[in-house]
Amino acid sequence: xxxxxxxxxxxxxxxxxxxxxxxxxxxxxxxxxxxxxxxxxxxxxxxxxxxxxxxxxxxxxxxxxxxxxxxxxxxxxxxxxxxxxxxxxxxxxxxxxxxxxxxxxxxxxxxxxxxxxxxxxxxxxxxxxxxxxxxxxxxxxxxxxxxxxxxxxxxxxxxxxxxxxxxxxxxxxxxxxxxxxxxxxxxxxxxxxxxxxxxxxxxxxxxxxxxxxxxxxxxxxxxxxxxxxxxxxxxxxxxxxxxxxxxxxxxxxxxxxxxxxxxxxxxxxxxxxxxxxxxxxxxxxxxxxxxxxxxxxxxxxxxxxxxxxxxxxxxxxxxxxxxxxxxxxxxxxxxxxxxxxxxxxxxxxxxxxxxxxxxxxxxxxxxxxxxxxxxxxxxxxxxxxxxxxxxxxxxxxxxxxxxxxxxxxxxxxxxxxxxxxxxxxxxxxxxxxxxxxxxxxxxxxxxxxxxxxxxxxxxxxxxxxxxxxxxxxxxx
Amino acid sequence: xxxxxxxxxxxxxxxxxxxxxxxxxxxxxxxxxxxxxxxxxxxxxxxxxxxxxxxxxxxxxxxxxxxxxxxxxxxxxxxxxxxxxxxxxxxxxxxxxxxxxxxxxxxxxxxxxxxxxxxxxxxxxxxxxxxxxxxxxxxxxxxxxxxxxxxxxxxxxxxxxxxxxxxxxxxxxxxxxxxxxxxxxxxxxxxxxxxxxxxxxxxxxxxxxxxxxxxxxxxxxxxxxxxxxxxxxxxxxxxxxxxxxxxxxxxxxxxxxxxxxxxxxxxxxxxxxxxxxxxxxxxxxxxxxxxxxxxxxxxxxxxxxxxxxxxxxxxxxxxxxxxxxxxxxxxxxxxxxxxxxxxxxxxxxxxxxxxxxxxxxxxxxxxxxxxxxxxxxxxxxxxxxxxxxxxxxxxxxxx
Ligand SMILES: Cc1cc2nc3c(=O)[nH]c(=O)nc-3n(C[C@H](O)[C@H](O)[C@H](O)COP(=O)(O)OP(=O)(O)OC[C@H]3O[C@@H](n4cnc5c(N)ncnc54)[C@H](O)[C@@H]3O)c2cc1C
Numbered sequence: 001x002x003x004x005x006x007x008x009x010x011x012x013x014x015x016x017x018x019x020x021x022x023x024x025x026x027x028x029x030x031x032x033x034x035x036x037x038x039x040x041x042x043x044x045x046x047x048x049x050x051x052x053x054x055x056x057x058x059x060x061x062x063x064x065x066x067x068x069x070x071x072x073x074x075x076x077x078x079x080x081x082x083x084x085x086x087x088x089x090x091x092x093x094x095x096x097x098x099x100x101x102x103x104x105x106x107x108x109x110x111x112x113x114x115x116x117x118x119x120x121x122x123x124x125x126x127x128x129x130x131x132x133x134x135x136x137x138x139x140x141x142x143x144x145x146x147x148x149x150x151x152x153x154x155x156x157x158x159x160x161x162x163x164x165x166x167x168x169x170x171x172x173x174x175x176x177x178x179x180x181x182x183x184x185x186x187x188x189x190x191x192x193x194x195x196x197x198x199x200x201x202x203x204x205x206x207x208x209x210x211x212x213x214x215x216x217x218x219x220x221x222x223x224x225x226x227x228x229x230x231x232x233x234x235x236x237x238x239x240x241x242x243x244x245x246x247x248x249x250x251x252x253x254x255x256x257x258x259x260x261x262x263x264x265x266x267x268x269x270x271x272x273x274x275x276x277x278x279x280x281x282x283x284x285x286x287x288x289x290x291x292x293x294x295x296x297x298x299x300x301x302x303x304x305x306x307x308x309x310x311x312x313x314x315x316x317x318x319x320x321x322x323x324x325x326x327x328x329x330x331x332x333x334x335x336x337x338x339x340x341x342x343x344x345x346x347x348x349x350x351x352x353x354x355x356x357x358x359x360x361x362x363x364x365x366x367x368x369x370x371x372x373x374x375x376x377x378x379x380x381x382x383x384x385x386x387x388x389x390x391x392x393x394x395x396x397x398x399x400x401x402x403x404x405x406x407x408x409x410x411x412x413x414x415x416x417x418x419x420x421x422x423x424x425x426x427x428x429x430x431x432x433x434x435x436x437x438x439x440x441x442x443x444x445x446x447x448x449x450x451x452x453x454x455x456x457x458x459x460x461x462x463x464x465x466x467x468x469x470x471x472x473x474x475x476x
Numbered sequence: 477x478x479x480x481x482x483x484x485x486x487x488x489x490x491x492x493x494x495x496x497x498x499x500x501x502x503x504x505x506x507x508x509x510x511x512x513x514x515x516x517x518x519x520x521x522x523x524x525x526x527x528x529x530x531x532x533x534x535x536x537x538x539x540x541x542x543x544x545x546x547x548x549x550x551x552x553x554x555x556x557x558x559x560x561x562x563x564x565x566x567x568x569x570x571x572x573x574x575x576x577x578x579x580x581x582x583x584x585x586x587x588x589x590x591x592x593x594x595x596x597x598x599x600x601x602x603x604x605x606x607x608x609x610x611x612x613x614x615x616x617x618x619x620x621x622x623x624x625x626x627x628x629x630x631x632x633x634x635x636x637x638x639x640x641x642x643x644x645x646x647x648x649x650x651x652x653x654x655x656x657x658x659x660x661x662x663x664x665x666x667x668x669x670x671x672x673x674x675x676x677x678x679x680x681x682x683x684x685x686x687x688x689x690x691x692x693x694x695x696x697x698x699x700x701x702x703x704x705x706x707x708x709x710x711x712x713x714x715x716x717x718x719x720x721x722x723x724x725x726x727x728x729x730x731x732x733x734x735x736x737x738x739x740x741x742x743x744x745x746x747x748x749x750x751x752x753x754x755x756x757x758x759x760x761x762x763x764x765x766x767x768x769x770x771x772x773x774x775x776x777x778x779x780x781x782x783x784x785x786x787x788x789x790x791x792x793x794x795x796x797x798x799x800x801x802x803x804x805x806x807x808x809x810x811x812x813x814x815x816x817x818x819x820x821x822x823x824x825x826x827x828x829x830x831x832x833x834x835x836x837x838x839x840x841x842x843x844x845x846x847x848x849x850x851x852x853x854x855x856x857x858x859x860x861x862x863x864x865x866x867x868x869x870x871x872x873x874x875x
Contacts, residue, residue, distance in 0.1 A: 105774040105801070106697075127700060149644045160642065163619050166800075178850035184801035185616065186772020187655060188827040189844040189855055189872065191605070194618055194651030198644050212800065215700035238561055242584070244672035245726055284725075285701065285732035292728035345640040347562045377642045378562075417642035425645070432645055433635070440626075440634040440862070441647045447857035459646060 001086050003043040007064055011046050014056045021045035030089055033076040036338040036388055038423050042083035049094045051207040059175035061088060067453045070201045072144030075136040077341050078422025080200050080458060092143050098122050106213045112143025112206050128213040131158035135326045146206050149198030151418035153249040156376040162197040169208035173449040183210055200420050201455035203448035217283035221290040222318045225306040226274035230254060232305035233276035234352035237375045239304045241348055245293050249281040250376030251325050257370040261324045264331035268324025279325055328372040336385030340397055342404060346413035348378040357407040358382050365400040379417035421459045430464045438464055489516045501541045507551040511625050511633055511664035519631025521867050528867045530658050541835055543869045549599055552664060560585050563670040564639050569599030569663045585670040588614035590755060592762045599663045604831060605655025608759055609705035612799050618654040623667035626653050629863025641669050657843050659870045660862040676730040679751035680721045682743040689719040692741035693798040699740040701733055709795035713786050761793045767809035767833040773826050775801045781826055788817035809833045811840050818845050842873040
């Protein structure tokens with residue numbers, strides 16, 4: 001059901017005409033996030049400029065039981081920020097102030113629209129950083145990171161978003177405002193912060209986020225190792241994990257990815273004849289420490305079949321090695337009109353076999369897959385190039401994606417490590433969770449959102465929940 | 477319902493071989509051997525509206541007197557999955573923490589959680605979220621938990637999370653298990669993320685005046701150090717305090733950290749000859765008193781919070797995790813004083829959790845006391861969602 005004129009008028013009264021988008025050309029720009037396979041035109045878009053406006057908007061929508069969808073930068077890869085035409089899309093990019101930096105307690109308080117990389121830039125003068133560093137960090141917002149429980153290369157050592165959020169102010173879908181957690185990270189009662197992080201916009205809107213900051217490591221060493229085959233590279237990853245030295249990051253790229261990066265403006269000097277490269281970053285208190293640990297890792301890599309290992313000689317080379325990695329998605333995106341960035345996790349020891357299977361699936365479906373991923377966490381990102389205007393190819397991409405998910409599940413893994421379920425992965429939820437567990441998720445959602453108006457239709461495959469199949473008819 | 481009939485109903489649910497005994501008080505203690513039978517017991521209890529208590533190892537918190545049945549998970553005490561190369565383990569809730577630690581060590585693996593108390597069970601550590609000094613370097617209990625099986629108050633089994641180290645598939649039901657004192661379900665097993673056994677592990681200690689040690693701890697943090705533990709503690713807060721700095725890394729990493737500590741703090745640190753014993757003794761200390769409280773305090777507010785504790789609660793074993801900021805205090809279980817303290821702490825935005833106290837006191841105080849505005853309703857909804865008939869006897873709020 002389209003939005004009533006009454007609700008539209010009330011929204012304009014809250015944020016003024018200037019911050020409402022209703023014309024179809026304007027709505028079109030909000031019809032997608034970074035998932036190329038889904039599209040949906042929202043009923044209307046509002047861009048509040050203050051948390052009070054957010055509260056008033058939610059109260060209005062709660063009163064009229066109108067669904068709403070929060071949106072950060074729209075870099076999500078699971079279709080989480082898409083809204084239907086009966087829903088209001090609430091874009092939070094104007095709430096972009098860093099409200100407080102408290103270097104002594106190593107924390108910062110931000111509005112949800114603050115871009116991830118901006119926070120680390122802003123706290124650098126205090127010798128601090130915000131650890132979770134998604135590859136999209138120059139664009140994505142901290143609100144979106146909280147909603148997706150975003151990760152990134154350095155999460156191997158430092159943990160994902162959920163390990164760094166201390167306190168949250170949340171506008172619940174009924175319009176009430178609650179503060180969860182505390183500045184020391186100690187909860188007031190059960191772990192509501194933990195429940196909210198990763199809730200994909202379905203438990204309410206985070207309007208104020210307090211995060212932990214970490215000291216910038218005084219010394220860093222970045223190594224690049226190359227391999228003749230993926231299996232050997234995968235084994236080297238397991239050997240590093242078992243060694244007791246915890247690298248800050250441990251990233252892998254396969255041959256397709258290396259070729260594409262090296263042919264792009266982000267060329268990083270990866271050997272183009274290699275079947276795989278590993279980027280290993282070590283950090284620590286002193287140069288001596290990282291040099292010693294680097295030497296130990298180097299020996300380990302050579303012993304496990306690396307063709308060569310080289311260390312970045314200076315900060316510029318280090319930045320170049322990382323740029324190749326961080327911009328790999330962009331470079332891959334240039335090999336075809338569209339790119340599906342898949343996301344799954346497998347036990348680290350299963351990486352070699354799973355990578356083999358992915359290669360077989362790609363060739364079976366006549367597709368090109370490039371892998372660039374967080375190897376240390378077993379978090380895969382097979383990227384599949386395609387053209388969405390080509391229905392046959394589109395269909396093959398969907399089939400290959402499904403087959404890749406099944407391989408990862410069969411290896412003891414899961415269907416997403418950081419991009420979330422959104423609309424894209426609902427179909428696989430029954431492959432990893434039984435009916436009672438899915439029903440538990442539906443119950444959890446209902447406790448936060450009785451009316452079911454926050455980002456409805458995402459994450460939970462409603463038909464598969466036990467209560468749902470029994471006809472209780474919850475809103476999820 | 478008569479005791480005999482309850483016993484009969486229970487027997488029908490769990491089968492002939494499962495022990496059902498009379499525990500202290502009137503409760504029937506049943507020890508299910510697996511999660512399915514645990515869920516079946518809860519389903520029946522829910523249908524019959526029997527109040528249910530859960531027993532951990534019994535060393536940390538005491539049993540709920542007003543439960544009609546008590547579920548004792550001690551028959552579920554195995555490691556059901558261990559992959560030393562992937563560094564992941566699944567342990568059943570009734571397993572002793574020390575046995576888990578020993579099993580892991582045999583496989584070169586390590587779980588950086590050092591809970592207070594002795595002879596704790598896996599389920600108890602996770603349900604109470606009781607981390608120890610290692611929280612400084614490795615995070616809270618919840619940061620190590622990848623998955624858990626939770627039997628809800630209406631007897632459903634939720635298999636939350638997974639066995640891989642990163643996972644955002646669906647909502648994070650695991651967080652219902654950690655630190656909620658069993659309010660949303662009974663934990664039957666837990667999957668943890670592990671580390672390889674550290675290459676080097678050293679502890680430095682300095683003794684002296686509380687505030688001087690605290691300033692030294694801040695200086696260590698300001699140098700950008702990330703110690704595994706940075707713990708300031710005292711048996712008697714009016715006497716000397718001890719600052720324990722635990723460094724875990726490679727040999728080179730520990731050496732570098734020692735230099736940082738020495739450079740930052742002008743204190744006569746001694747290297748502990750037996751760090752393991754030192755920290756084990758530290759963990760055991762809080763059991764010497766009947767009540768234990770945990771207070772969340774940002775690092776720079778620690779002096780004020782320690783003063784407040786001393787003033788409101790009186791003397792007791794006190795231990796502060798300087799970063800990210802938490803104090804554990806063990807002392808007399810004086811309900812009125814604890815209430816006053818909690819009131820003052822709330823004003824300063826310090827969350828207080830009563831981790832343990834004699835049952836009658838706990839019933840009055842509640843683990844969490846009162847919630848912040850709006851939060852109580854949310855937690856109420858969660859409790860109804862996962863325990864529709866309110867059978868779990870968990871005194872989360874003040875009576
Ligand atoms: C090139 C590229 C690389 C990427 N690399 C990574 C990576 O390394 N790691 C990783 O984890 N992700 C990665 N992503 C995915 C994406 O950037 C993250 O999921 C990010 O967290 C999304 O942030 P956003 O601001 O774009 O959110 P959006 O896409 O706008 O929204 C995502 C979800 O968050 C919800 N939401 C947004 N703001 C709020 C709020 N304030 N309160 C409640 N809910 C809210 C929305 O409703 C939606 O469900 C990548 C994406 C791209 C395009």
